[in-house]
Amino acid sequence: MKTGRCSVSLQVMSDLPVVALDGAVSLISGFPALAGADLVVEQGEIVLLEGPNGAGKSTLLRLCAGLAPLHDGAGTVLDCDLSSRPARRRVRRQVGLLAHASALYDDLTVEQNLRFWAAANRVDEPAIEPAMQRLGLAERLRDVPVSGLSAGQRRRTAMAVIVCRRPRLWLLDEPHAGLDRSGRDLIDDLVLAAIDAGASVMLSSHEVERASGLLDRSSGPSRAVTVVGGQVRC
Amino acid sequence: MTATEESATSLEQTVAGATSSRFSQVFGTLTATMLAVFLLFALVFSPPDVSQRDAVRLFYIHVPSAIVALYLAFGITFVASIMYLRKGTDFWDLLAGSSAEIGVLFCAFMLGTGMLWGKPTWGVYWQWDPRLTSTAISFVLFAGYLAIRRLDLDPTVRSRRAAVLGIIGFLNVIVVRQSVQWWRGLHQGQTLDLVDSQLSGMHYFSFFLGLVSMTMVFGWLLLHRFRVAWLETQADAATLQTALAERQAEAADYTARPPDTGGPTTTETEGI
Amino acid sequence: MLNDALLLAAKDLRVERRSRVLTGQVLPFGLIVLILFGFGISPDRRVVEAPDRTVLEQVAPGLFWLAVLLSALLALGRSFAIEAVDGNLDALKLTGLDPAGVFLGKALAIWLELLAIELLLGVGSLALYGATITHPLLLLVTVLAATTSIAAAGTLYAALASGLRVRDTLVPLLVLPVLAPVLLGATLATEAALFGPAGDGWPWAGLISTFAVLYLGAGMVSFGVLLEET
Numbered sequence: 001m002k003t004g005r006c007s008v009s010l011q012v013m014s015d016l017p018v019v020a021l022d023g024a025v026s027l028i029s030g031f032p033a034l035a036g037a038d039l040v041v042e043q044g045e046i047v048l049l050e051g052p053n054g055a056g057k058s059t060l061l062r063l064c065a066g067l068a069p070l071h072d073g074a075g076t077v078l079d080c081d082l083s084s085r086p087a088r089r090r091v092r093r094q095v096g097l098l099a100h101a102s103a104l105y106d107d108l109t110v111e112q113n114l115r116f117w118a119a120a121n122r123v124d125e126p127a128i129e130p131a132m133q134r135l136g137l138a139e140r141l142r143d144v145p146v147s148g149l150s151a152g153q154r155r156r157t158a159m160a161v162i163v164c165r166r167p168r169l170w171l172l173d174e175p176h177a178g179l180d181r182s183g184r185d186l187i188d189d190l191v192l193a194a195i196d197a198g199a200s201v202m203l204s205s206h207e208v209e210r211a212s213g214l215l216d217r218s219s220g221p222s223r224a225v226t227v228v229g230g231q232v233r234c
Numbered sequence: 235m236t237a238t239e240e241s242a243t244s245l246e247q248t249v250a251g252a253t254s255s256r257f258s259q260v261f262g263t264l265t266a267t268m269l270a271v272f273l274l275f276a277l278v279f280s281p282p283d284v285s286q287r288d289a290v291r292l293f294y295i296h297v298p299s300a301i302v303a304l305y306l307a308f309g310i311t312f313v314a315s316i317m318y319l320r321k322g323t324d325f326w327d328l329l330a331g332s333s334a335e336i337g338v339l340f341c342a343f344m345l346g347t348g349m350l351w352g353k354p355t356w357g358v359y360w361q362w363d364p365r366l367t368s369t370a371i372s373f374v375l376f377a378g379y380l381a382i383r384r385l386d387l388d389p390t391v392r393s394r395r396a397a398v399l400g401i402i403g404f405l406n407v408i409v410v411r412q413s414v415q416w417w418r419g420l421h422q423g424q425t426l427d428l429v430d431s432q433l434s435g436m437h438y439f440s441f442f443l444g445l446v447s448m449t450m451v452f453g454w455l456l457l458h459r460f461r462v463a464w465l466e467t468q469a470d471a472a473t474l475q476t477a478l479a480e481r482q483a484e485a486a487d488y489t490a491r492p493p494d495t496g497g498p499t500t501t502e503t504e505g506i
Numbered sequence: 507m508l509n510d511a512l513l514l515a516a517k518d519l520r521v522e523r524r525s526r527v528l529t530g531q532v533l534p535f536g537l538i539v540l541i542l543f544g545f546g547i548s549p550d551r552r553v554v555e556a557p558d559r560t561v562l563e564q565v566a567p568g569l570f571w572l573a574v575l576l577s578a579l580l581a582l583g584r585s586f587a588i589e590a591v592d593g594n595l596d597a598l599k600l601t602g603l604d605p606a607g608v609f610l611g612k613a614l615a616i617w618l619e620l621l622a623i624e625l626l627l628g629v630g631s632l633a634l635y636g637a638t639i640t641h642p643l644l645l646l647v648t649v650l651a652a653t654t655s656i657a658a659a660g661t662l663y664a665a666l667a668s669g670l671r672v673r674d675t676l677v678p679l680l681v682l683p684v685l686a687p688v689l690l691g692a693t694l695a696t697e698a699a700l701f702g703p704a705g706d707g708w709p710w711a712g713l714i715s716t717f718a719v720l721y722l723g724a725g726m727v728s729f730g731v732l733l734e735e736t
Contacts, residue, residue: 093602101593229485
């Protein structure tokens with residue numbers, strides 16, 4: 001398998017930005033969801049995406065995950081060129097995306113889901129248990145089928161998958177939505193812990209006060225940008 | 235809004251060219267002449283067959299349309315699909331799609347003439363003749379291919395899926411044809427075919443003319459179908475420019491509305 | 507690649523064990539199809555050319571494979587419905603699983619499920635249509651090869667239609683013409699296995715085996731394209 005235009009350097013503390021988009025255009029069924037987006041995310045940085053519904057926030061996150069195509073402009077994520085298919089495939093393995101859908105199998109239990117996704121993501125077995133503990137899934141919820149979970153509990157389970165993966169870039173689409181106060185606090189703590197561990201985070205949120213509080217607490221650089229009309233305003 | 239007007243005029247200019255060109259006009263005239271010559275031979279000059287009588291004339295057009303559809307049209311789709319997956323350019327994708335569309339048309343024509351021929355020859359419209367049966371299956375196979383192409387999907391996703399389908403579809407046409415032929419061959423002796431009858435040189439010549447003129451008709455149709463598809467992508471590209479401009483205008487409007495303070499807090503209240 | 511396949515297959519079978527869609531819905535469906543065929547053909551009818559067997563017994567192989575094919579369509583729909591509901595397909599793309607492994611895994615789960623369906627429908631056909639097996643080895647080879655063909659081609663085409671709103675109507679349109687040669691070969695080979703001589707059946711068993719190998723290969727190659735389509 002070709003690796004494409006994608007450097008194989010293992011150096012984590014790279015000088016290059018984690019995300020660099022220059023005039024990125026992404027079409028979703030012919031509609032320009034992103035219409036020339038420019039964005040740079042440095043290593044260890046939290047970037048909060050704000051903006052009205054349909055502004056392109058989700059597409060921006062999916063583009064950075066290597067899922068949405070790059071039709072025009074330039075873009076690199078984790079030193080991989082988003083315009084090359086094989087390189088996009090490499091990006092996908094290194095990011096953690098919390099999308100609107102939780103990507104869980106309704107008929108399987110919380111633990112079965114986690115074990116499947118962990119194995120699929122080549123996560124070592126011992127990493128699963130702490131992640132379940134951390135998200136409060138280790139007790140009663142462990143053997144509950146996902147179909148019996150509340151929206152917030154599904155969100156926690158989906159988040160546990162990302163925690164297991166330890167991605168270098170966290171892409172969280174409305175992570176606070178549907179969660180109670182303790183759940184939202186938990187998300188914030190996980191984000192801050194990820195930053196401390198050297199990862200970078202992009203998240204969208206409609207809860208401005210909570211999100212800006214999160215930015216203030218970060219040990220690394222952080223900023224909020226506005227996504228509107230498929231473009232990014234700093 | 236100048237961008238919109240600009241793209242609209244450029245679109246008009248493209249469409250004004252329509253699908254004909256000097257070459258296609260000459261080629262079209264040649265095809266029409268060839269078709270006329272063929273009909274003259276098929277209907278007038280070539281004598282009725284001893285056993286099939288005048289029904290043999292249907293064969294001149296029936297067999298060539300089968301050959302053109304199954305091998306030429308779907309073969310082009312096969313090659314173009316492979317090329318599309320390798321190169322990723324619109325040209326190959328459109329060629330594959332256009333060729334398959336005309337192939338399905340020829341398939342339908344082949345089935346129609348086959349059944350018309352079957353009635354006087356066998357006494358029934360449908361005999362489980364290997365050629366008819368396998369063409370019917372191939373017809374459905376590529377109808378599925380066209381169904382995928384018509385879906386409202388992301389264009390790249392649609393083209394790539396269609397390409398996979400086009401490649402396996404053609405291989406499948408061959409598998410279906412072989413197995414059906416084998417099946418009928420084992421069960422009952424040779425089905426009534428062109429070979430059975432005593433054909434003169436004139437029959438063969440008419441058949442040959444049929445093959446040539448059907449190929450030319452196919453080529454002419456393909457040329458135009460491809461150009462229509464190509465113009466559609468041009469139109470899409472033009473609308474895309476408009477859509478991009480509109481999308482970017484959204485951003486301009488947005489910052490214009492909350493005067494100067496236009497911060498995130500104002501966005502929130504209007505976002506909900 | 508094989509590990510990925512086993513992981514996927516184990517997951518699909520676990521989902522099936524907990525949801526029981528196969529045993530609760532697909533199997534009864536296959537059974538009612540077998541019974542309805544009996545209504546359609548009329549169980550007592552005999553023809554003058556072959557008075558020792560009822561028509562139903564003579565066409566039993568074809569009816570059995572048709573019932574299997576129709577049940578397989580349901581199983582295939584289910585197999586990809588569980589990936590489509592909650593964005594699981596995107597999540598699979600994010601894992602870096604080998605596409606060929608994903609294909610083999612999905613096909614392996616379908617294969618095992620189909621074998622279970624065939625076992626029960628086979629017993630059902632023998633009982634309902636009153637046929638007996640004379641060449642068990644030929645039957646076994648036929649069943650294995652035909653099941654592999656259906657699983658491989660079915661998985662490939664169901665994946666082509668996955669994630670589409672029209673999936674449920676599109677999959678039968680795509681899969682059935684492709685599997686026409688398999689139905690043909692499997693029916694003729696099974697006829698030979700039931701009524702003999704076995705020599706008539708082996709070439710057909712060979713044909714569907716070749717088909718199975720071709721479609722396994724095609725699926726392994728093209729799943730990469732399907733999983734990396736955007």
